[in-house]
Amino acid sequence: MTWSRITNIQKYEAALGYDYTNPSLLTMRWDTSSVENKKIITGITLPVAKVTRLLSEISPLASTITVVSSEGFPDQGRLYLGSEIIEYDGKLGTDKILVKNRGIGGSLAQTHLPGEVVSNQAFVFSVRAVSSLGSAYIPSMAGRPLLMYRTDVTEPTVPGAPKVMLAQGEMALTYQIDWQPSLDPESRAFYYEIQEREDTNPVWRTIALIPANKTGGADNSILLVGDPTVQTQGYAAADAPRQSGHFYSYRVRTYNAAGAVSVWSSESAPASTGQIPEAVKNVSNYPNPVDTRQGGYTTVTYLLGADSDVTITIYDLLGYKVHEWHFNPGDPGGWVDIEIPRRNF
């Protein structure tokens, strides 16, 4: 956690509590961070919060709260709604919670909007400064609450494989990719990392990090690739024009607001940026050389200028044919594993 600096101080101190009136109840102490305006609190165990969302707006006086689901919440206790703490003493159906007291624990009863986080656990991170002139605390002994913190131990769901918005057989230097958004009921999808690889190169490179939501909350799971007039949050790699005669493949993963990351999506079908001038290009194999007597294998990759029959023939060093494979036009592209019989060659 970091905060803005103030001058004329001896040191900062930070603590974690369950509310605003006892800011150090959880850590049982104020941890010193010297004059650095940051502090990592360690050695604490934070219970995992049960989290839902507010379904309809409530005023500071409202005595019933409607949520997406009250399932898993105890029948009575505390609710953390935005930065307000609420005492409740009953549930009605699966979506209503009956309030006993609003604005407890030093919080203020406020208006809350649909979509705000509702949890049964949260932690308040507070910081205070010790004045260089003596033992005065700034702004006060109770410090200043900086953050209402909730635990989220589950990463977002895996986003769908990106789809390249080109018709079958269509080629373009600029195209859109989109994907099925990730879900994270606790802290929500925060941003997407999009990676690309070119042709048969196995190395992925990150071309953009984009916010997972537009202003107002709508999903933002679209990226325009290769258009230099678009400014993709400072990611020139996404906007640079793509080169003709290549195939580009994509994958996406998701970070939530708690910093957890999903696994990578499946790989997109490749986007083609134009005909490859040669009939066949980039023929290579790795590893090379390969010793099949030791059980080694090699992967042969190549790019074709157009759909066509492919015959791969392996000869030994004396010129004798060892093995041959045939592939038909329209066989799926991508990686093909070819097993080479064990023999000296």
Ligand SMILES: [Ca+2]
């Ligand atoms: Ca989560």
